[in-house]
Amino acid sequence: MITETWLIFQRSMKQSLRNPFWVVIGIVQPFLYLALFGPLLIPIVQNTPGFPAGDAWQVLVPALLIQLGLFGGLFVGFSILTEFKAGVVERMQVTPVSRVALLLGRALKETAVLLTQGILLTVVAIPFGLRAPVGGVLVGLALVAVLGFAASCASYALALRVKSEDAFVPIVQSVFLPLLLLSGILLPMTIAPPWLFALSRANPFVYVVDATRAVFVGDLFTATALVGIVVAVLLAAVSLFWGVRTFQRESA
Amino acid sequence: MIHARGLARTFHTRRGAVEAVSGVDIDVSPGELVGFLGPNGAGKSTTLRMLTTLIHPTAGTATVAGHDLLTEPVQVRRRIGYVGQNGGAGPDCPVGEELVLQGRFYGLTAAESAKRAAELIGALDLTGLDDRIVNTLSGGQRRRLDIAMGLMHLPTLLFLDEPSTGLDPQSRANLWGHIRGLHAERGTTLFLTTHYLDEADALCDRILVIDRGRIVAEGTPDALKRRVSGDLVVVDSTDPGRTAELAGRIGSEVAVEGSVVRFRVEDGARVLPALLRELDAAGIAMTAVEVRRPSLDDVFLTLTGRSLRDEEAPEPAEARS
DSSP: OHHHHHHHHHHHHHHHHHOHHHHHHHHHHHHHIIIIIHHHHHHHHHHOTTSOSSOHHHHHHHHHHHHHHHHHHHTTHHHHHHHHHTTHHHHHHTSSOOHHHHHHHHHHHHHHHHHHHHHHHHHHHHHHTOOOOHHHHHHHHHHHHHHHHHHHHHHHHHHHHHOOHHHHHHHHHHHHHHHHHTTTSSSOGGGSOHHHHHHHHTOHHHHHHHHHHHHHTTOTTSHHHHHHHHHHHHHHHHHHHHHHHHHHSTTO | OEEEEEEEEEEEETTEEEEEEEEEEEEEOTTOEEEEEOOTTSSHHHHHHHHTTSSOOSEEEEEETTEETTTOHHHHHHHEEEEBTTBOSOTTSBHHHHHHHHHHHTTOOHHHHHHHHHHHHHHTTOTTOTTSBGGGSOHHHHHHHHHHHHHTTOOSEEEEESTTTTOOHHHHHHHHHHHHHIIIIIOOEEEEEESOHHHHHHHOSEEEEEETTEEEEEEOHHHHHHTSSSEEEEEEESOHHHHHHHHHHHOEEEEEETTEEEEEETTHHHHHHHHHHHHHHTTOOEEEEEEEOOOHHHHHHHHHSSOTTTOOOOOOHHHHO
16 A cells, blocks of 8 residues: 555656646745735734734744645645546546555645645745744644645545536635634734634634644644644544545545 | 346436436356447446446446455456546656556556556557657547556456547547457457447447346347348339339338338348349349348347437436546
């Protein structure tokens, strides 16, 4: 299964690298976030009460990372739809290759791409002014990778179940937007009215966002960090299960 | 090679249950080239997808390539090749890479797989296309690549779903040549679906005719055609009235159209000399005479009361996707 996963991973990675457009987008995106979005958010972070402790960049970079993982991950399903229509998924399902490998190979490749972008974003943020403990940053990146993996698995599962771009994109959009707005990525949920705050607590990503921010200021062994890590791992486990079931399922 | 009993599949849609395949029995011996003929929506693809482990039957049992379809799907997958309607090679991937990867899925080492790929590239006239991106290939090349992909692990049984759909006549004839060669040289058992009569006729040793989820007839193309009451004889003469009269004595379904008389008769080629002598003796001059063997379309018409050509009912979306 490891060999099979590796074969699928390699194939998927080569496909992405073969398209220079996506490679460039992937590299430029983190720069854009920092250069065009950072200057706007820094004063807001500094002047808004309720953001967690830390320098503005320590608040902003984790938010951008989470957004990257979530946004990047949730849309990967789009790519499998083209292949699904060309019979690629079906062709692989008729081979003895493990159904777990069929999903894992692709999802791990997406995770690798997201992690690479995340590292790039973090490194680029240093000249902008990011100062954070190395251990915390590494844990934060790991959290983003787990989140990206969860989002990728879920995205593939969804794509193969709806089977059409026309249905997939609106569904992802309608899931992504409330998740984003209720995650406290851009503005802290502590300034929200009580009903909105309560609603945001039902969003699992809130805990991951809080945890990523906590580890970025070095609070590794706190309840906030721990809860976020547990939530991220649970999300990944559920998504993986759903994704594998989808690949096992007939005619997916 | 294939033994299926009562294989059935019902799809549940919003409009209710649709019985795509209602209990088919299929027996295919090793080395056979069997065609599954029927109009679109008859249940061909659904049956094929059940036999290749892609979808679960709602009823029935089957042994495919020596293993039980329901309890040992992985064993079945190891032994069969499948060329789906849409092919299966990644549109944005290089030809060679996809072939080698396909071999590796079946446990070949990279070296073994590369060797096998090179051999199949040669055998299927794909030489020089290793580095081409799949979606730049012509329709015919693409189809041959799909077949090469299905053969990477040298399966004993290969399923082909509508192999020549969408190909121009020349590529089609070329593809048939390859399929025949594959069958003759490698002894691969082939099971193909088609809604083209000429394809079933040109390629298959034996044909199963499926209509509305049931197998309605089975036999060699010739045996099936014999089920239609005789050959069609067409005589163009100076006296169609008297010709029709003579024809009525030996044949049936006599029809006159201008100077042309058509009728059906058993074994037309044997009956013809005597008929010609009689016409000649009666002083009727003939400008053209033709004996036409019944086509599979006639067979389908006889069996179902509908023409295969006219039947372009769209297959239910669930049955395809």
